Amino acid sequence: MEPKKVLVLGLGNPLRGDDGVGCAVVEALANSPDLPEGLELIDGGASGVKMLSMIDGYEHVIIVDAADLESPPGKWTQCTAEELFECADRRRQSSTLHEAGLVEALEIGRQLARLPEDIRIYLIQAERIDGHLGLSHSVCKSIEAICTSILAEVTSIRKH
Amino acid sequence: MPKTMNINVHHVTRVEGHGNILVNVKNGRLEQCVFQIIEAPRYFESMLRGRSYDQASHLASRICGICAVTHATTSLLAVEKALGVEVSEQTHILRELNLFSEMIDSHVLHVYMLVAPDLLGVGSVIPLVKTNRGVVERALRMKKVAGDLCAIIGGRHTHPIAMQVGGFASFARDEEFDQIRDRLQAMRADLEETVALFVNLSFPEFERETEWIALGEDGNYPLLGGEIRSSDGGSWPVDAYREVTNEYTVEHSTAKHARHKRDSYMVGALARFNVNHASLHPEAKRAAEALSLEPGCCNPFLNTVAQVVELVHCCEMAIEKIDLLLERGVQPEKPAQPAQLSGEGVGACEAPRGTLYHHYELEEGLVVRADCVIPTAQNLANIEIDMRELVPGVLSRGRDEITHCLEMLVRAYDPCISCSTHMVKVQFDD
Numbered sequence: 001m002e003p004k005k006v007l008v009l010g011l012g013n014p015l016r017g018d019d020g021v022g023c024a025v026v027e028a029l030a031n032s033p034d035l036p037e038g039l040e041l042i043d044g045g046a047s048g049v050k051m052l053s054m055i056d057g058y059e060h061v062i063i064v065d066a067a068d069l070e071s072p073p074g075k076w077t078q079c080t081a082e083e084l085f086e087c088a089d090r091r092r093q094s095s096t097l098h099e100a101g102l103v104e105a106l107e108i109g110r111q112l113a114r115l116p117e118d119i120r121i122y123l124i125q126a127e128r129i130d131g132h133l134g135l136s137h138s139v140c141k142s143i144e145a146i147c148t149s150i151l152a153e154v155t156s157i158r159k160h
Numbered sequence: 161m162p163k164t165m166n167i168n169v170h171h172v173t174r175v176e177g178h179g180n181i182l183v184n185v186k187n188g189r190l191e192q193c194v195f196q197i198i199e200a201p202r203y204f205e206s207m208l209r210g211r212s213y214d215q216a217s218h219l220a221s222r223i224c225g226i227c228a229v230t231h232a233t234t235s236l237l238a239v240e241k242a243l244g245v246e247v248s249e250q251t252h253i254l255r256e257l258n259l260f261s262e263m264i265d266s267h268v269l270h271v272y273m274l275v276a277p278d279l280l281g282v283g284s285v286i287p288l289v290k291t292n293r294g295v296v297e298r299a300l301r302m303k304k305v306a307g308d309l310c311a312i313i314g315g316r317h318t319h320p321i322a323m324q325v326g327g328f329a330s331f332a333r334d335e336e337f338d339q340i341r342d343r344l345q346a347m348r349a350d351l352e353e354t355v356a357l358f359v360n361l362s363f364p365e366f367e368r369e370t371e372w373i374a375l376g377e378d379g380n381y382p383l384l385g386g387e388i389r390s391s392d393g394g395s396w397p398v399d400a401y402r403e404v405t406n407e408y409t410v411e412h413s414t415a416k417h418a419r420h421k422r423d424s425y426m427v428g429a430l431a432r433f434n435v436n437h438a439s440l441h442p443e444a445k446r447a448a449e450a451l452s453l454e455p456g457c458c459n460p461f462l463n464t465v466a467q468v469v470e471l472v473h474c475c476e477m478a479i480e481k482i483d484l485l486l487e488r489g490v491q492p493e494k495p496a497q498p499a500q501l502s503g504e505g506v507g508a509c510e511a512p513r514g515t516l517y518h519h520y521e522l523e524e525g526l527v528v529r530a531d532c533v534i535p536t537a538q539n540l541a542n543i544e545i546d547m548r549e550l551v552p553g554v555l556s557r558g559r560d561e562i563t564h565c566l567e568m569l570v571r572a573y574d575p576c577i578s579c580s581t582h583m584v585k586v587q588f589d590d
Contacts, residue, residue: 015207015222045319046225049269052300053307054317104286111289112297131203 005038006154007058011065011102013046018073018126018139022064025122028147036154051105052114060118060157062150065102066126066139073127074138076146081106081119120153122146165555167563179577181566182412183551193548195540195570197413199577208520208530213239213498214325216527220518221319223532224576226269228319229262229310230511231518233384238518239325241505243498250491251327252385257481258313258320259383259509260474265306266512267429267467267474270574271354272299275464278568279361295357298350302471305343309478312336326495334486341482344475351472355447358468364565367458368549370542371422372431373404375510381432381439381473383510389435392421398508401517405533415577417541418533424541427514428573429466430457441480444473460546461572467512501525511535513574536575543573 008029014020023043030041042054055061069077079087084103102121109115124146127136135143167183178199184192204223208216220235221228233255240247272295273285280295282288289296307317312332314320322330376395377386388396388404396404407416419425433440433448437455440448448454448469453462506519514535521529546569554562 013222013225015202015204015219042316043319044317045222045228047318048225049273049300050225050265050303050307050317053304056304107286108289108296108300111286112293112300114300131207133207 005040005058006036006060006062006157007040007042007055008062008064008150008154009042009044009051009054011044011047011051011063015131015133017128017130017132018124018135019066019129021066021124021126021135021139021143024135024140025064025143025146025150028143029150032147032151036151036158038158039154048101049105049108051102052109055109055116055119056114058116060120061116062120062122062153063102064122064124064146064150066129067123069123069125071125072138073125073136074140074142076122076124076142078149079121079123081110081115081121084121085110118157122150165559165562167559167566169563169567179570179575181547181563181570183547183562183566185551185555190548190551193544193551194412195543195547197415197540197577199414204532205530208527208532211527213243213501213522213525213527216520216530217323217325218319218321220532225318226266226576227262227511227513227516229258229314229323230509230516232314232320232323233259234507234509234511234516234518235520236323236325237384237507237509238505238520239507239522241507242503242520242522243325243505244500244503245326245496245498247327247496248493250485250488250493251496253481253485254313254328255323255384257478257485258310258323260478260481261306261309261313263383263474263510263512264471264478265303265310266574267471268299268302268306270512271358271464271467271471272296274571274574275568276357276361278564278571279363298353302347302350302354305340305347308343309340312340324495326497327493328495331490331492334490337482337486337490341479341486344479344482347475351447351475354468354471355450358465359450363459363461363465364568365459366461366546366550366553366569368460368546369458370545371420371425372434373420373425373427373515373538374432374435375508375515376435377439379439381436381441381477384508388508388515390420390425391431391434398517399506401506401508401519401533405517405538407533407537413540415537415540418538419541424545425538426460426542426573427535427538428463429470429512430460430463431514432510433457433466433469440469441473441476443476444469447472460542460569463572463574467574513576514538534576536573536577539573539575543570543575 010022010026012019012022165185169181180196217232217235221232315322372391375386376389405418504521517533519531
């Protein structure tokens with residue numbers, strides 16, 4: 001049987017400090033010595049709705065993005081697209097700073113029934129998001145553990 | 161006319177970034193009418209300083225997620241001018257092709273997802289999915305083709321990795337160009353539907369003559385290359401952009417304003433249409449006729465209609481350029497090398513929202529000074545003067561209607577106040 005193709009999509013803008021953590025995770029994965037076969041990596045940058053084109057056709061997608069989780073900087077969590085929608089609904093407000101951020105883009109995809117079956121989202125608490133290059137130390141420290149977790153998930157997806 | 165009215169739209173929605181509309185009418189007199197930009201400065205120029213000449217375009221492409229290809233290309237042109245790099249014709253064609261694809265992607269986003277909800281009477285694109293599902297599906301179909309074309313040329317959907325100083329790091333195979341050509345041809349049906357949709361939608365009636373500025377070139381509707389041209393007459397080499405942009409600061413905006421021969425000027429699709437209409441692809445001219453868009457159009461709301469015309473133009477031109485590439489066969493040529501490592505250069509391209517300039521000084525291969533003039537900054541003064549002329553004519557209407565009209569005006573310009581932050585605000589209940 002063909003191994004299942006999995007996409008890891010990093011989102012954000014490296015010119016906005018910790019907003020670039022999604023791209024940094026993708027870069028760290030790309031430099032991993034033993035990347036599983038069939039794993040595709042895309043640095044999606046600040047792609048907005050364009051993200052829907054990028055995830056189109058994949059069965060399993062792992063999205064990595066910076067977030068305000070009201071947690072200590074560098075702390076990260078993992079959720080499903082459904083959990084993200086529930087959270088946004090509960091807040092009754094747009095949960096992104098952008099008009100077409102992650103939640104809105106996924107919402108459009110959901111309404112059109114065009115989302116991949118399995119979407120997992122890694123959200124990392126940012127320390128500083130403003131006009132500068134580079135991640136803060138606290139966020140940088142979390143990258144290794146996030147990569148380990150993603151690679152374990154990819155392995156598990158490909159086994160089932 | 162009401163004696164007193166205050167309108168304060170905090171964060172105009174469906175634009176990129178944060179801007180406020182402030183209108184203050186006292187004793188029947190318009191006292192204040194501004195488009196306030198409150199975002200913190202982004203310091204892109206300072207980030208470019210100290211970068212190696214071959215890294216500048218990759219950083220520049222991160223300035224905007226929507227206009228990433230245009231920023232990267234403009235940056236490359238500035239570096240190449242400074243360092244005496246002469247690129248091949250194939251490189252020029254591939255860059256043009258990439259700009260066509262980005263313009264399709266951006267214009268589809270604007271006309272369908274940011275403007276259409278106003279014209280179809282819904283609050284945003286998400287309810288539009290429920291009321292006009294086919295419309296949103298069509299938009300996403302076109303965006304997918306444009307994004308895939310960007311990926312074929314630039315190595316990824318956004319923030320192109322394969323574009324570099326002097327040429328390209330990698331090339332798609334002829335079969336990939338063949339396939340995307342077929343998909344562009346198939347997109348013509350969606351473009352016909354797009355024109356038909358906008359023929360039936362009506363825009364606010366408002367006219368104000370202004371100066372329109374765009375890159376121009378005889379016999380071409382250039383997205384890169386050419387010279388700066390004004391509808392008021394005159395042309396300038398791109399190196400002389402400062403004679404045209406004349407940026408200045410205003411108290412209520414963290415983005416600079418610009419003016420040329422008048423108090424303001426306009427860049428973007430309508431400006432390009434007004435300056436370069438004669439060089440549009442015949443199919444795009446036919447679309448303009450169907451949409452009743454004529455050169456010299458003074459209604460800024462119709463910038464959106466000019467974008468629809470440009471969608472047809474970009475699709476047809478992309479097909480022509482691919483035909484040219486396939487006829488010759490894409491050569492895996494090596495990038496042209498710099499003649500020197502120090503110098504000064506200006507690059508200019510037509511971004512979806514208007515003319516974009518990057519100006520660099522390089523010493524020993526490093527950027528030591530950078531100046532980026534973005535289209536939205538050039539349009540801000542024009543937006544405000546439009547607002548001041550528009551408000552007295554609509555003051556008899558209710559506050560909500562006036563507010564909506566002003567928001568639609570701002571959105572018509574497709575402003576990109578800030579294009580970068582991508583942060584998610586989430587709180588999970590344990």
